[in-house]
Amino acid sequence: xxxxxxxxxxxxxxxxxxxxxxxxxxxxxxxxxxxxxxxxxxxxxxxxxxxxxxxxxxxxxxxxxxxxxxxxxxxxxxxxxxxxxxxxxxxxxxxxxxxxxxxxxxxxxxxxxxxxxxxxxxxxxxxxxxxxxxxxxxxxxxxxxxxxxxxxxxxxxxxxxxxxxxxxxxxxxxxxxxxxxxxxxxxxx
Amino acid sequence: xxxxxxxxxxxxxxxxxxxxxxxxxxxxxxxxxxxxxxxxxxxxxxxxxxxxxxxxxxxxxxxxxxxxxxxxxxxxxxxxxxxxxxxxxxxxxxxxxxxxxxxxxxxxxxxxxxxxxxxxxxxxxxxxxxxxxxxxxxxxxxxxxxxxxxxxxxxxxxxxxxxxxxxxxxxxxxxxxxxxxxxxxxxxx
DNA sequence: CTCTTTTCTAGACGTTTGGTCTCGTTTTTA
DNA sequence: TAAAAACGAGACCAAACGTCTAGAAAAGAG
Numbered sequence: 356x357x358x359x360x361x362x363x364x365x366x367x368x369x370x371x372x373x374x375x376x377x378x379x380x381x382x383x384x385x386x387x388x389x390x391x392x393x394x395x396x397x398x399x400x401x402x403x404x405x406x407x408x409x410x411x412x413x414x415x416x417x418x419x420x421x422x423x424x425x426x427x428x429x430x431x432x433x434x435x436x437x438x439x440x441x442x443x444x445x446x447x448x449x450x451x452x453x454x455x456x457x458x459x460x461x462x463x464x465x466x467x468x469x470x471x472x473x474x475x476x477x478x479x480x481x482x483x484x485x486x487x488x489x490x491x492x493x494x495x496x497x498x499x500x501x502x503x504x505x506x507x508x509x510x511x512x513x514x515x516x517x518x519x520x521x522x523x524x525x526x527x528x529x530x531x532x533x534x535x536x537x538x539x540x541x542x543x544x
Numbered sequence: 545x546x547x548x549x550x551x552x553x554x555x556x557x558x559x560x561x562x563x564x565x566x567x568x569x570x571x572x573x574x575x576x577x578x579x580x581x582x583x584x585x586x587x588x589x590x591x592x593x594x595x596x597x598x599x600x601x602x603x604x605x606x607x608x609x610x611x612x613x614x615x616x617x618x619x620x621x622x623x624x625x626x627x628x629x630x631x632x633x634x635x636x637x638x639x640x641x642x643x644x645x646x647x648x649x650x651x652x653x654x655x656x657x658x659x660x661x662x663x664x665x666x667x668x669x670x671x672x673x674x675x676x677x678x679x680x681x682x683x684x685x686x687x688x689x690x691x692x693x694x695x696x697x698x699x700x701x702x703x704x705x706x707x708x709x710x711x712x713x714x715x716x717x718x719x720x721x722x723x724x725x726x727x728x729x730x731x732x733x
Numbered sequence: 734c735t736c737t738t739t740t741c742t743a744g745a746c747g748t749t750t751g752g753t754c755t756c757g758t759t760t761t762t763a
Numbered sequence: 764t765a766a767a768a769a770c771g772a773g774a775c776c777a778a779a780c781g782t783c784t785a786g787a788a789a790a791g792a793g
Contacts, residue, residue: 362768363760369770387655390750401771406752458654465651465710466576475711504723506714507704511727514703515696521654521706522664525695534693538700542731551739552789558741579779590742595781734793741788749780759770 365408372398373405374419378456381416386459389416413463413470420456421477428485436493437540440512443489444532447482447516451527454520461521483509490543499543508543554597561587562594563608567645570605575648578605602652602659609645610666617674625682626729629701632678633721636671636705640716643709650710672698679732688732697732 376398380389391412395402409415431442460478464471486509493499515535519527565587569578580601584591598604620631649667653660675698682688704724708716 360768361762361766363762363770365769366760385655391752392750395771399771401773402752403754403772404770407769461710462651462654465647465654466574475713479711504727507720507723507727510704510707510714511700514705514707515699516703517710518699518703518706521650522668524664525699531696534696538693538696538731541733542727544730549739550737550791552741554740555789580781581779584742588742590744591781592743592783593741596740737790737792739788739790741786743785743787744783745785746783747781749778751778752776754773754775756772756774757770759768761766761768763764763766 369398369400369404370408373400373415374422377412377415377419378423381456381459386416386455386462389459411463411467411470413460413467414473416456417460417470417474417477420453420460424450424453428482430485430488432492436489436496436498436543437536439489439493440536440539441533443486444512444516444536445529448527448529448532454523457520461517479513483513486512493543498540503543508539511542512539558587558589558593559597562589562604563611566601566604566608567612570645570648575605575644575651578648600652600656600659602649602656603662605645606649606659606663606666609642609649613639613642617671619674619677621681625678625685625687625732626725628678628682629725629728630722632675633701633705633725634718637716637718637721643712646709650706668702672702675701682732687729692732697728700731701728 373394376394377389380393380397389412391402391405394412394415395405398405405415409418429443429446431439431446433439433442460474464474487505490499490505490508494503494505499505512535516527519525519531525531562583565583566578569582569586578601580591580594583601583604584594594604598607618632618635620628620635622628622631649663653663676694679688679694679697683692683694688694701724705716708714708720714720
């Protein structure tokens with residue numbers, strides 16, 4: 356008796372081929388044109404293999420994104436809120452090449468409540484948690500007013516990030532991150 | 545010779561029936577399940593009538609939203625930035641019943657660049673313009689630092705609004721509007 | 734009043750996609 | 764060797780999109 360399940364085990368090679376194929380497809384066409392058939396064809400596998408393991412195409416893309424990106428979110432610890440925020444925001448803003456992927460996932464989350472839960476837990480709330488560490492440390496150092504609304508501060512940071520990502524009307528570069536960091540420091544006092 | 549076009553004129557009654565039907569359908573099912581056939585059936589018109597006048601179902605919903613909501617965005621003028629922001633934000637946050645509609649339109653905009661332009665011009669940027677009036681007046685009164693980033697302040701306001709609307713993880717009520725207004729006033733100085 | 738133009742409802746039609754199901758095969762454990 | 768589960772390939776059905784056709788209706792022009 357072993358702890359392995361009965362029957363042929365899941366093919367890790369196929370799993371990776373599917374994730375790679377999903378990202379490659381996303382590079383060539385936009386998210387709206389992404390199809391399960393297309394991913395299967397490119398990965399050289401049957402559609403059923405994809406449906407067996409992922410409930411929707413968004414779940415495939417999300418897993419591919421999580422696997423590709425540095426799963427560990429860097430949490431800077433420079434000693435001051437100002438420096439920590441600057442490092443965190445510029446690092447976050449720098450991942451701008453992922454915009455099409457993030458846009459697609461958010462669109463899917465808005466239309467599919469089940470995936471929305473998945474997306475929040477595995478991606479969005481992880482990022483919030485990282486920022487919360489920074490803010491909590493600053494609060495412990497007394498850099499944040501006792502009556503400050505930590506949740507609101509996080510919503511300001513990620514709100515601006517997502518709003519600009521979605522509308523694409525203003526830059527999302529390092530100078531922008533720097534200005535946002537300054538604003539947050541002033542608002543936290 | 546008149547300025548009326550030749551032929552049978554467009555039926556205003558049918559146009560309104562379609563917009564009403566779209567909103568009614570949205571009350572009963574979520575945006576993802578909204579279909580042109582369903583709207584046509586409920587409005588008692590042929591599909592062609594819808595396709596003739598609107599390029600996509602999102603355009604129908606957007607027009608219905610614009611027609612229903614107070615088209616004129618109230619711009620308070622209380623004499624102080626603090627009061628103006630409080631009034632503007634709480635009025636905006638109060639329209640929370642429109643969440644499903646707004647979610648659907650944003651999702652569609654993320655997947656369809658053509659509609660995205662429409663959505664920004666006819667809805668999102670109109671709201672930004674209203675907020676800009678408030679901030680410009682405050683700047684003229686000297687309530688905002690000369691080097692303040694007005695665009696960033698607007699992105700903070702609407703960023704938090706949309707981020708909470710999309711994620712639905714935190715309240716979007718009048719106390720929240722009040723706290724956000726306070727934060728903005730502090731950040732603007 | 735008749736002709737032309739355009740919109741109207743109604744619904745058939747082809748296409749695409751999603752998602753399920755079937756088939757015969759392969760890889761594992763018992 | 765038998766049972767169990769995953770595999771690739773692809774058939775299959777249902778749903779929705781968007782186009783098209785047909786005949787009726789509503790307006791102006793002559």
